[in-house]
Amino acid sequence: MYFKCKLMLITSVLHENKNINIEFNNKFKFSILDNGANLRCGRPCIVHMSSRNELKSIYLLDVEYKPFQVYGDFDVLLEGSVIYDETKELINQNAYALQFCIQAFNVLNKLEIEDNKNILLNIENEIFNFVLKNKIGFKTLKKFANKMISSVDLKDEIKARIIHAINVAPMPRVALNKSLDINLDEYLDSKIVRW
């Protein structure tokens, strides 16, 4: 018997008391107990749900794109699962968000990143949140991203540099056709299905 899982992207994360309200790209919303897992917008994850649409397990990917479980008691990938890639519709949006973040952070130096780490991580989160939830074109998204950056608490000079970098960001053509990487070496009984 195979379990059914889905490869999805996190589009929204909201911390509320001891809970986290998490939303995936297919509009599934769940509230789970905050166990310290680093759930962030734009992170790919593998989700297993019961037939009643109850969230049973969440796996995040590590630095080598290998899944590891951050929620749920039962390791469905170890038992054998078929993972359906449900990120295809968002590949473009994901590539845009990645491009904005890469361009924005590329213009900063070491000290600027260290001093403003939390604000910048928040910017990354916001960019993914907005871009993944709004299926609009690259140029229009640039305007929204810049508007959001203008309102954050950073030095004007840094903000100007980031805004300029996003304005001149080229279309990420290669990434537009690239599906998300996943490495199932540790879960040989599980398979990924892309369509």
Add this chain to the structure above:
Amino acid sequence: MSNILNHIEEKLYRANYKTEDNRQQAYLSLHAAISKNKEVPRVYIPQGQATVETFEAILSHLLLSDTNNIVEITNKYISGLSISTKQINSLSFENKEELLSLIDDLLLNGWGKGHIFYEKMRLSPKSDCHLLGWIKTQNISNDDKYISLIRKLELRLKQGIENTENLNKVFSNGERRYNPTILSKSYELILEKIWRVNWNQNTNYMVMLDEEELLSKLIFIEEI
């Protein structure tokens, strides 16, 4: 067995190179060309203590490899065997495997009895370097001429490892287990860039010999 394989075997058997180093490198080139899509061997070191030439070649490689001065000898040895990579690629899977084991046997158990390094042959800001470890096992490394150079290399490696620690400090250890954020990747790239710029300056080490002479001694195969 195909005619091409027979031809290669005959050429290998005759090994029309004058010195032993050349012959070993010809075998290694062929090995690299066959196993292109697998683990590609990078450098072959004969057993025991290395000659001054081999030692200096490896030391100079470590000194220069991060300064974009890597010499790629590439197909030189292959063409010396009068074969081409196209011919090698046309061999069947079984024939390639057979040829690989033949070369392995010659290099590791035959007259060579040496060691093939597959990776980690360059100093990199992320990982330990096997070649530097090998350098230190050689008696010749105690020569005054080389001590300061080896110390520079060790310092360069140490600073690279410190970079990783620095990265973990800013983006905590726990977070590194996760697929990194774009911000932490950007930070990592900055650290690497600083490391490279710092060590690419020639003033950071004294080049022991004339650069051209050094480069001509490099016996490494980067890519076929």
